Amino acid sequence: MEIKIKTxxxxxxxxxxxxxxxxxxxxxxxxxxxxxxxxTFIKAVCEQLGVEDVINSPxxxxxxxxxxxxxxxxxxxxxxxxxxxxxxxxxxYEDYVYSGNVCFMEWPELIxxxxxxxxxxxxxxxxxxxxxxxxx
Numbered sequence: 001m002e003i004k005i006k007t008x009x010x011x012x013x014x015x016x017x018x019x020x021x022x023x024x025x026x027x028x029x030x031x032x033x034x035x036x037x038x039x040t041f042i043k044a045v046c047e048q049l050g051v052e053d054v055i056n057s058p059x060x061x062x063x064x065x066x067x068x069x070x071x072x073x074x075x076x077x078x079x080x081x082x083x084x085x086x087x088x089x090x091x092x093y094e095d096y097v098y099s100g101n102v103c104f105m106e107w108p109e110l111i112x113x114x115x116x117x118x119x120x121x122x123x124x125x126x127x128x129x130x131x132x133x134x135x136x
Contacts, residue, residue: 006131008040014134015044021136025120027097028136029108032124037132039078041124042104046074049102057106062091072101079107085114 001021005014018041022028030038043055050069057078058064064076075096082088088111097103097116108115122136 001136003134004127004131005037005041005134006129011040011044012048015041015048018045018134018136019048022102022120025118026100027103027105027116027119028122029105029115029119030122030124031109033126036124036126038106038124041132041134042076042106045104046076049074062088063096068102073099075099075101075103077103077105079105079110082107082110085111088114 003014003017005011030042032038039057046055046066046068051066051074053066055066055076056064058076059078059080062077062079062082066074066076068074077093077096079088093111093114105111105115105119108119108121120136122134124132124134126132
């Protein structure tokens with residue numbers, strides 16, 4: 001699947017399309033260069049899912065927990081500062097990932113060996129015109 005986002009004004013619509021395609025999947029690994037828009041897109045998806053909390057990248061906390069519009073938790077990970085996989089295991093990573101709740105992960109390439117087999121790989125790339133393309 002591919003979703004094109006030409007301007008930031010289209011991000012809510014793109015997030016809604018993404019949600020329509022999520023199906024029963026629960027773990028989403030977001031790949032993209034620094035500044036590609038991973039956090040911005042995850043924020044838009046969370047907002048479409050009814051999250052009212054402040055949504056930001058958990059760069060220092062490693063994981064943020066939000067509550068969606070149905071009262072279900074959503075886990076948002078940022079592994080950018082991870083040096084060893086053991087750090088991820090120490091925060092209870094497996095409890096989050098295998099909870100059955102939605103998990104969005106930024107910088108998953110740093111914990112590739114720990115990703116569940118059914119994790120959906122999502123790439124976000126900047127296009128020459130400044131737009132973004134989301135592929136999964």
